[in-house]
Amino acid sequence: MSVSDTIAFWSLCISGVNVIITGVFSFLVWKATKQSSETAQSSYDLTREILNKQLREEQATKELYMNNIMRKAVKVQMAVVSQMNGIKPEILAKAPRTHGLTEVELAKYFDDFQRETIIAIWNLFEQYLRPEWLDQEGKIKQQFDEDEQQRIMASTFVYGKLINDHVDRLK
Numbered sequence: 648m649s650v651s652d653t654i655a656f657w658s659l660c661i662s663g664v665n666v667i668i669t670g671v672f673s674f675l676v677w678k679a680t681k682q683s684s685e686t687a688q689s690s691y692d693l694t695r696e697i698l699n700k701q702l703r704e705e706q707a708t709k710e711l712y713m714n715n716i717m718r719k720a721v722k723v724q725m726a727v728v729s730q731m732n733g734i735k736p737e738i739l740a741k742a743p744r745t746h747g748l749t750e751v752e753l754a755k756y757f758d759d760f761q762r763e764t765i766i767a768i769w770n771l772f773e774q775y776l777r778p779e780w781l782d783q784e785g786k787i788k789q790q791f792d793e794d795e796q797q798r799i800m801a802s803t804f805v806y807g808k809l810i811n812d813h814v815d816r817l818k
Contacts, residue, residue: 709756712748716765717817719743723772724814730803734796739780740787745769761817768813775806 648656726742729735746765753762779799782788791799 705756712752712756713761716746716748717814719746720765720768720814720817723768724807724810727772727775727803727807727810730799731807734791734799736780736787736789739776742772744772764813764817768810768817771806771809771813775802775810778802 723742726739729738746769748765753765757765776787779791779795779802780787
């Protein structure tokens with residue numbers, strides 16, 4: 648065997664080893680890429696599942712808050728409307744004076760229209776109560792003179808209509 652044959656033989660052997668090493672590394676890279684892809688898909692699926700759960704929880708919380716707000720708003724509505732048939736301070740005293748949510752909760756769970764309507768209902772209720780119904784301590788008065796009764800009856804029709812309209816819009 649000549650030197651050129653030996654060089655050719657060793658070149659062929661080295662090329663064969665290079666092919667085998669390249670094949671092994673290619674397999675390892677493919678396997679790592681496949682595992683990485685599977686891990687990424689699993690991570691995506693888990694993230695999507697967590698997000699969906701969070702959205703369902705937020706929707707359930709919003710529905711709970713809306714039901715609570717509606718119940719309170721209807722109590723306010725009924726308390727004001729019931730005054731049209733004669734002054735009944737005991738009914739008005741039982742009406743909720745606030746919707747009970749923070750500004751953050753209102754912003755998080757309600758759109759602008761709902762938020763403005765909720766705030767408007769209780770602002771109207773306070774406006775209705777302020778001039779005649781409340782004493783110095785902010786509590787519902789129990790006794791009224793004839794002029795106060797007439798002013799109460801007049802404001803009851805106005806505020807009763809406004810509150811009714813807002814509660815209907817909230818539904």
